[in-house]
Amino acid sequence: MAAAAAAAEPVAIARNDVAAATTSVSQQDDDESVTTEGADDVRDDPALTKLVSVVAGFERANHEPAANIPPRREKSRLLQFQDSWYKSYPWLHYSPTLSGVVCFVCAKAHASGILKFETKAEPTFINSGFFNWKKAIQKFTAHQNSSCHKQAVLLLHQTTAGQPIVAQLSTAHQKQQQVARRCLLKAVQSTKYLLRQGLAFRGHVDDDSNFHQLLKMQAETDVELRSWLQRTTNFTSHECVEEIQNIFADSVLRTIIADIKNQSKIFGIVVDGTQDINSKEQLSLCVRYVDSDLHVHEDFIGLYQQDDTSGRAIAATIDDMICRVGLDMNFLRAQTYDGGANMDGKYNGCQAIIRDRFPLALHFRCAAHSVHLVAQHATEADAIIQDCLQWVQEVDKLFKRSTKFHRIFETIVTNSGAAVHSSNIKPLCPTRWLCRHSCSLVSCRQI
Numbered sequence: 001m002a003a004a005a006a007a008a009e010p011v012a013i014a015r016n017d018v019a020a021a022t023t024s025v026s027q028q029d030d031d032e033s034v035t036t037e038g039a040d041d042v043r044d045d046p047a048l049t050k051l052v053s054v055v056a057g058f059e060r061a062n063h064e065p066a067a068n069i070p071p072r073r074e075k076s077r078l079l080q081f082q083d084s085w086y087k088s089y090p091w092l093h094y095s096p097t098l099s100g101v102v103c104f105v106c107a108k109a110h111a112s113g114i115l116k117f118e119t120k121a122e123p124t125f126i127n128s129g130f131f132n133w134k135k136a137i138q139k140f141t142a143h144q145n146s147s148c149h150k151q152a153v154l155l156l157h158q159t160t161a162g163q164p165i166v167a168q169l170s171t172a173h174q175k176q177q178q179v180a181r182r183c184l185l186k187a188v189q190s191t192k193y194l195l196r197q198g199l200a201f202r203g204h205v206d207d208d209s210n211f212h213q214l215l216k217m218q219a220e221t222d223v224e225l226r227s228w229l230q231r232t233t234n235f236t237s238h239e240c241v242e243e244i245q246n247i248f249a250d251s252v253l254r255t256i257i258a259d260i261k262n263q264s265k266i267f268g269i270v271v272d273g274t275q276d277i278n279s280k281e282q283l284s285l286c287v288r289y290v291d292s293d294l295h296v297h298e299d300f301i302g303l304y305q306q307d308d309t310s311g312r313a314i315a316a317t318i319d320d321m322i323c324r325v326g327l328d329m330n331f332l333r334a335q336t337y338d339g340g341a342n343m344d345g346k347y348n349g350c351q352a353i354i355r356d357r358f359p360l361a362l363h364f365r366c367a368a369h370s371v372h373l374v375a376q377h378a379t380e381a382d383a384i385i386q387d388c389l390q391w392v393q394e395v396d397k398l399f400k401r402s403t404k405f406h407r408i409f410e411t412i413v414t415n416s417g418a419a420v421h422s423s424n425i426k427p428l429c430p431t432r433w434l435c436r437h438s439c440s441l442v443s444c445r446q447i
């Protein structure tokens with residue numbers, strides 16, 4: 001008889017579970033009141049009230065050692081509760097009164113009255129007690145994933161934390177935002193450092209680039225930055241880094257323009273053009289102005305591709321560049337170029353076209369270029385100077401291209417105790433003629 005009763009219990013529980021699940025699933029859409037009523041029945045049960053009162057008094061679930069839990073007979077086998085189940089399902093609470101387990105979380109939430117609107121309450125894990133060890137894992141997993149259990153966990157956590165769950169999520173979100181903001185600031189500071197030092201950003205591959213390596217170096221001592229770098233690619237992408245660079249460039253440009261407008265108003269321009277590595281003409285624009293302390297400033301404000309190199313096209317480009325940065329061409333008082341006919345030409349040169357519209361924008365031919373030309377032509381008339389320069393050039397080639405002579409030169413410089421400690425002979429600058437003077441002096445001293 002005892003065996004038959006024991007065998008009947010699991011069937012009854014299983015039937016209860018199935019009935020509860022079926023009721024929840026089938027009625028949740030079309031008759032919510034019936035299921036809610038069922039939950040009320042469970043709550044009004046005196047036996048349940050007693051049980052949940054006992055459970056509510058516990059600080060944590062009662063994990064009775066499996067050896068103290070009597071085994072259940074399943075036909076000819078004896079099934080034993082397993083201690084390892086407590087590890088996988090820490091909410092399991094053994095009740096000696098029921099000789100079975102209930103869910104500590106659901107029972108406590110129910111006892112506290114916070115689960116009263118839950119429509120999928122599972123009485124088995126709240127008051128009946130579960131002891132069908134044969135299907136234990138299957139039923140425990142199902143309960144753990146049930147909406148009743150999840151709701152109970154959330155509500156109980158909310159109650160114990162003393163803060164609404166929405167507020168807790170919001171706080172966590174805010175903290176995450178703060179961390180992301182701080183890490184983004186690190187990326188901006190790294191960009192600023194590379195710009196300040198004039199270092200390249202990219203490498204052959206992204207991982208080898210200065211920018212990524214600089215961030216990784218900082219991440220070695222910053223756990224949050226390391227974690228942010230692992231999950232973020234947008235803020236370290238080429239597009240984003242270029243955008244940050246442009247923001248820095250705009251900021252510098254705005255400062256220069258503000259200085260001109262507030263301190264000087266009038267300004268001059270220095271324009272020169274040259275071909276880049278792709279054989280495209282690039283026009284550089286510098287502004288020259290005096291601040292309130294009468295200090296002269298000469299600032300580079302842009303490089304622009306110039307496909308048409310005629311005087312009219314260059315004048316239009318300059319007009320456009322000045323307007324874009326927010327300056328007024330009416331305050332242009334000086335314009336300087338390198339001496340090319342398209343720029344300095346008397347009738348169709350860029351300067352003439354600009355002066356037609358703005359007569360106060362006086363034209364000055366670049367003095368440095370003029371001095372270079374004068375010096376170059378003057379030296380051509382003197383064979384001694386020509387030979388001297390030629391010799392300096394040849395000596396430079398000799399010591400640079402031969403490692404043997406280079407080593408000899410280094411030894412001579414070291415032994416001589418000369419004030420000039422450079423181990424190289426200064427080369428003659430091919431474009432800036434006046435630089436040759438200082439180069440020649442240094443080279444003669446070294447030799």
Ligand SMILES: [Zn+2]
Binds near residue numbers: 103104152
């Ligand atoms: Zn539960």
